[in-house]
Amino acid sequence: MAMLIRAGWMWVDSRRDRNLREKVLAAARRYRGKFGRPPDICYINAAHLDRPEIEVQGVRVVGAPNIPPHHFWLGEIEG
Secondary structure (H helix, E strand, C coil): CCCCCEEEEEECCCCCCHHHHHHHHHHHHHHHHCCCCCCEEEEEEHHHHCCCCCEECCEEEEEEECCCEEEEEEECCCC
């Protein structure tokens, strides 16, 4: 089943002093500041996850082969 995404925004974070969870939370804070709503989906490069998806404080983090390394594509699932 395909998901419809209402908004989308790309964040880049290659800092070595943050783990994946910290990067997702930082990106989600910036997204909320920019759009006034929290994201509920975040696509990252599949190589950065050891399983297909995880959840970080209400944000579904999904590995995707078409997302460049260190990029975080955040959005809101419609519906």
